[in-house]
Amino acid sequence: MDNSKQNEGCTDTSTLVSDDGKNAKSVLCQRCGSKVLCPGMAQFSEKELFLPSMRKKSTISQSEGSLDGDTLTAHWLVDDMFNFENVGFTKDVGKVKYLICADCEIGPIGWHCLDDKTSFYVALERVNHA
């Protein structure tokens, strides 16, 4: 599989989003390459979400007031958790579960609110596309 990294840094969505608004390429973990989504399984969606920074599990903490992280806008929206190839869910942080790589557990790569059972967001900036 081509491990292109053209999506790192700025998010150029033109090559990633197909005509019907879905992911044209596979979505992969940036660290271990584990396949998160097959092509065509998610809808491109713009929604402002705050994700704690990657690579430090300790930053996901309910008690801390200010978290290290990014507000991200470009996401892949998945409507059924069983549409993922491989993904992990953290325990609840308030009403949110963060999505992580199922294999190396890096994350958060995405966001899910328990109030909306049909919305799972994966941040384009936190995954690779190939």
Add this chain to the structure above:
Amino acid sequence: MDSRYDIQRRAGGGGFRGVSASGSPALGAQSRRRKIPPRPADFKLQIIIIGSRGVGKTSLMERFTDDTFCEACKSTVGVDFKIKTVELRGKKIRLQIWDTAGQERFNSITSAYYRGAKGIVLVYDITKQETFDDLPKWMKMIDKYASEDAELLLVGNKLDCEADRVITRTQAERFASRISGMRFCEASAKDNFNVDEIFLKLVDDILSKMPLEVPNKELSNSILSLQPEPEIPPELPPPRMRCC
């Protein structure tokens, strides 16, 4: 709500009828423009991994598809469950794997974990007597809460620590033989010995029990809600333990 169930039916609808996703009418006109339409999963199975603290439940789950065992990953921090995809018998199967690490006290794992499980992996540590002694208590939980037709697999983990072994293979075989339908194997998550086989065997056993045409309704119902259902007193299934 309606659209959600449509999606679930579509995802499960492939069934055994062959999964040429391009032929699925539910995908509609949009998908015809795609070169490779997404292939839905054929089955969705819930698997739980239980066992006493420190037996290596999380390591087993990670080793399943990951090739980099992490010595430092000693305990589970914050991972609730995982979705993993395997292919077996030409079928694409989505596993929802619940690792119960961190909730090892028997009564703290809610019945919701057990109720929907099609496969239960019960793990002990071959180097720790107490983890083997705990097995009857885990079996009581399974008898009480799990579906009667859930596949059971007893796993003696840490085979890489053979020098420290205190539980013989024969002891565990004897234990497993007293429980109807329970398989037994030993494994090493560290050496990746038998780990893939564990899950694939379990999935294979589950599939072989399934009817050729799985009703869509059943698949829809098998989808777990993230929020546990309200606790209801479980109906007690007949115990699995045979009379000695």
